[in-house]
Amino acid sequence: MSFETATEKKVIVFQLKDEEFAVSVQQIGSIERIQTITRVPNTAKFVKGVINLRGVVTPIIDLRSRLGIEETDYNESTRIIIVYLEDMEVGLIVDAANDVIDIPTDIIEPAPEVIGVVNQDYIEGVAKLENRLLILLDLRKILTTEEITELKTVEGQ
Amino acid sequence: MDTTQYLDVFIDESNEHIEMLYRKLLELEKNPNEKAIIEEIFRSAHTLKGMSATMGYNDLATLTHTLENVFDAIRYDQVQVQSEMIDLLVETVDHLNTMVENIASGGDGSHNITKVANQLQMIEQGKLLVGADTRFEQVEELDNTISTFTNIDEFELSILNESQERGFQNYDITIQLREDCLLKGARVFMVFEVLEQLGEVIKSDPPVSDLEEENFDFTFSVILISNQNAKEIEGKIKKVSEIDSVNVNPFSVKKYRESKENNSSIKENTESNSNNNEEHKNKEQQEPAKNQHKTIRVNIEKLDVLMNLFEELIIDRGRLEQISSDLKNADLQDTVERMARVSSDLQNIILTMRMVPIDHVFNRFPRMVRKLARDLQKQVDIEIIGADTELDRTVIDEIGDPIVHLLRNAIDHGIETPEERLQKGKLEKGTIKLKAYHSGNHVFIEIEDDGAGINKEKVLSKAIKNGLLTERESDALTEQQIYELIMASGFSTADKISDISGRGVGLDVVKNTIESLGGSISIDSELNKGSIFSVQLPLTLTIISVLLVELNKEKYAIPLSSIIETAIVSSEQIHSAHHKKVIDFRGKVVPLVNLKDVFGIPNTKVDEEYTSIVIVKKGEKMAALVVDSFIGQQEIVLKSLGSYLSNTFAISGATILGDGQVALIIDSNAIIK
Numbered sequence: 005m006s007f008e009t010a011t012e013k014k015v016i017v018f019q020l021k022d023e024e025f026a027v028s029v030q031q032i033g034s035i036e037r038i039q040t041i042t043r044v045p046n047t048a049k050f051v052k053g054v055i056n057l058r059g060v061v062t063p064i065i066d067l068r069s070r071l072g073i074e075e076t077d078y079n080e081s082t083r084i085i086i087v088y089l090e091d092m093e094v095g096l097i098v099d100a101a102n103d104v105i106d107i108p109t110d111i112i113e114p115a116p117e118v119i120g121v122v123n124q125d126y127i128e129g130v131a132k133l134e135n136r137l138l139i140l141l142d143l144r145k146i147l148t149t150e151e152i153t154e155l156k157t158v159e160g161q
Numbered sequence: 162m163d164t165t166q167y168l169d170v171f172i173d174e175s176n177e178h179i180e181m182l183y184r185k186l187l188e189l190e191k192n193p194n195e196k197a198i199i200e201e202i203f204r205s206a207h208t209l210k211g212m213s214a215t216m217g218y219n220d221l222a223t224l225t226h227t228l229e230n231v232f233d234a235i236r237y238d239q240v241q242v243q244s245e246m247i248d249l250l251v252e253t254v255d256h257l258n259t260m261v262e263n264i265a266s267g268g269d270g271s272h273n274i275t276k277v278a279n280q281l282q283m284i285e286q287g288k289l290l291v292g293a294d295t296r297f298e299q300v301e302e303l304d305n306t307i308s309t310f311t312n313i314d315e316f317e318l319s320i321l322n323e324s325q326e327r328g329f330q331n332y333d334i335t336i337q338l339r340e341d342c343l344l345k346g347a348r349v350f351m352v353f354e355v356l357e358q359l360g361e362v363i364k365s366d367p368p369v370s371d372l373e374e375e376n377f378d379f380t381f382s383v384i385l386i387s388n389q390n391a392k393e394i395e396g397k398i399k400k401v402s403e404i405d406s407v408n409v410n411p412f413s414v415k416k417y418r419e420s421k422e423n424n425s426s427i428k429e430n431t432e433s434n435s436n437n438n439e440e441h442k443n444k445e446q447q448e449p450a451k452n453q454h455k456t457i458r459v460n461i462e463k464l465d466v467l468m469n470l471f472e473e474l475i476i477d478r479g480r481l482e483q484i485s486s487d488l489k490n491a492d493l494q495d496t497v498e499r500m501a502r503v504s505s506d507l508q509n510i511i512l513t514m515r516m517v518p519i520d521h522v523f524n525r526f527p528r529m530v531r532k533l534a535r536d537l538q539k540q541v542d543i544e545i546i547g548a549d550t551e552l553d554r555t556v557i558d559e560i561g562d563p564i565v566h567l568l569r570n571a572i573d574h575g576i577e578t579p580e581e582r583l584q585k586g587k588l589e590k591g592t593i594k595l596k597a598y599h600s601g602n603h604v605f606i607e608i609e610d611d612g613a614g615i616n617k618e619k620v621l622s623k624a625i626k627n628g629l630l631t632e633r634e635s636d637a638l639t640e641q642q643i644y645e646l647i648m649a650s651g652f653s654t655a656d657k658i659s660d661i662s663g664r665g666v667g668l669d670v671v672k673n674t675i676e677s678l679g680g681s682i683s684i685d686s687e688l689n690k691g692s693i694f695s696v697q698l699p700l701t702l703t704i705i706s707v708l709l710v711e712l713n714k715e716k717y718a719i720p721l722s723s724i725i726e727t728a729i730v731s732s733e734q735i736h737s738a739h740h741k742k743v744i745d746f747r748g749k750v751v752p753l754v755n756l757k758d759v760f761g762i763p764n765t766k767v768d769e770e771y772t773s774i775v776i777v778k779k780g781e782k783m784a785a786l787v788v789d790s791f792i793g794q795q796e797i798v799l800k801s802l803g804s805y806l807s808n809t810f811a812i813s814g815a816t817i818l819g820d821g822q823v824a825l826i827i828d829s830n831a832i833i834k
Contacts, residue, residue, distance in 0.1 A: 040822060
């Protein structure tokens with residue numbers, strides 16, 4: 005048993021358009037319903053703004069926009085997944101957060117060359133589970149601020 | 162015994178005692194015969210000795226033991242306090258300080274103390290003693306009878322003396338309450354309130370504490386300094402009910418002194434020295450001694466957590482208020498209102514818990530000034546006013562260095578050498594006044610010296626020489642602007658660069674530090690009379706006052722500290738210059754900045770006849786920010802946008818409004834170019 009748990013990874017599965025993505029639960033603070041977002045001017049297009057998350061001002065990224073998928077309106081199933089990475093705390097807007105599952109680490113494969121719409125730079129790997137294909141996201145790449153700083157300086161001037 | 166777990170406490174307490182020793186030694190220098198001070202020094206040295214012996218720091222214990230012995234000797238009049246002695250004592254405390262610092266940084270606190278310990282022993286044996294014992298003994302006999310007051314001390318007398326010189330009148334007032342008066346304490350309180358409006362109460366008989374506890378018959382007396390005449394004072398006191406009689410007599414210091422002269426002819430010299438400075442200082446220092454409160458140490462992080470939790474509560478309170486006003490249930494509304502009241506009290510308490518008296522910064526200054534003045538062979542007195550003024554801990558931690566710099570600057574450049582001062586007809590001894598006080602949401606700290614002042618011509622020629630401005634520009638400058646030049650980087654007026662100040666990097670760093678704290682600094686000066694540097698600081702860094710404005714349904718906050726004023730201008734007042742919109746604001750051309758353009762907000766409003774503007778400043782520059790409407794002024798809690806969005810253009814942070822929404826705080830400094 006202990007052998008099995010050691011080689012399993014608990015992930016949160018969420019949906020963007022018609023694909024399923026996964027992020028390790030260890031990086032996730034909470035899952036929130038969509039709420040009023042205060043726009044922050046002069047930031048990148050995918051930065052939707054900030055929300056008040058129990059007294060902490062938290063930046064929100066539209067993950068669709070970040071991954072280059074066309075944006076849609078938010079609805080009842082839209083969720084904000086709060087993720088932690090190093091000293092950053094950021095909310096990701098996703099279409100729906102489906103479930104939490106354990107995936108055996110040995111079925112995680114490196115990203116194949118072609119995997120649909122998502123730029124493969126952001127992909128840590130894929131996991132095939134019965135009839136589901138989960139794309140594991142590399143949060144570090146998603147939250148990298150280099151591009152954002154670039155965008156900001158352009159708009160700032 | 163394992164002592165490591167007590168180390169932090171030991172270091173904290175040792176520092177406190179050392180601080181106390183320094184302070185009391187300096188006081189002792191001014192009042193060499195004050196028994197209370199000697200007692201306190203003795204006690205501090207004794208405690209320190211005990212602690213260090215327990216902790217096993219032998220050198221520290223030995224030296225404090227020697228120090229203690231000296232004060233023991235002084236206590237029992239075997240040794241007379243002299244100024245040369247104070248030097249050595251201060252040096253001793255310096256050694257103690259070094260040792261404690263060594264321990265704090267992980268050392269064993271060993272230090273070569275033989276020399277200083279030997280010198281201390283010589284004092285103890287009276288080697289430095291100059292035959293003045295007789296004088297000392299007489300001090301002890303100092304008591305006498307005159308009018309109602311028998312125990313006015315030298316300090317109080319010197320205040321009274323001073324007030325007479327300044328044209329105030331001293332009164333000896335005796336008040337008799339009616340015998341059927343029930344609440345004597347309350348009446349006394351009312352009388353004191355009247356008295357305090359009339360002038361200053363210097364002394365009361367019986368003492369105030371007894372009066373408060375009603376430990377007196379029906380009569381009490383006070384000495385009052387006032388500029389009103391006796392009749393008026395009598396009339397005003399009589400307005401308090403249940404007073405039988407009021408007796409107002411002029412009080413003469415001279416007479417009082419004369420009657421004392423008979424008994425003793427002492428302390429003339431100490432007294433002639435005592436001037437205004439010392440009085441104020443003594444007053445400051447006596448007050449805290451009177452009301453010593455019990456305290457506990459709390460980690461500042463815990464207070465931060467408390468503050469955060471409280472903010473969440475405030476936001477929920479806002480929601481509750483919203484809900485209750487929607488539901489219109491009387492009981493609910495009542496409860497919510499009560500909760501609102503309680504929570505605002507709670508907020509005050511939490512905020513004040515983070516407040517620390519500025520004394521934490523100020524208390525090391527007398528020592529520093531004394532040493533610096535010696536090094537520069539100048540005579541300088543420092544007078545501290547308002548050391549109990551409280552500031553947020555975060556601000557306290559930051560302002561120490563800038564103030565040290567300003568003080569050094571005042572001693573080095575402001576105060577002249579004793580010879581120069583005599584030539585100018587001033588007292589040999591220069592005075593630096595360090596004053597702190599609250600005003601509105603700000604704390605003001607003023608550093609005032611009675612030195613040479615700032616030579617405008619010299620500043621200007623230097624600034625031109627250093628390429629800070631051209632001669633043409635210099636003609637247009639106001640006095641204030643000229644003085645402020647000395648805080649520009651790459652400026653130094655001292656003819657000679659000393660290692661104390663005068664590298665020209667100092668004052669601009671001071672200015673930057675203060676501005677980064679959300680404060681400002683201004684200079685006023687008069688040639689040969691002195692200069693005043695005033696620093697204005699926000700009370701706290703986390704709670705600021707802002708003006709909330711609306712831009713197309715989005716709410717933004719502009720810190721009040723950067724706002725000059727708000728206005729509504731009509732379209733005729735907006736002019737065009739170089740394809741830019743400007744307005745004429747009190748004779749100055751101010752560029753108009755449309756915040757909607759800056760923040761990329763679609764401009765839905767068609768050109769209207771009137772435009773709301775907020776005029777903001779950055780140093781001397783100004784800009785008029787165009788907004789849709791003003792919402793109002795509010796106290797907000799400053800929050801960061803998080804490290805993901807840490808450097809967003811023109812946004813310095815965010816805050817959470819009462820309805821739970823986030824509003825962004827505009828950094829007007831970034832907008833003004």
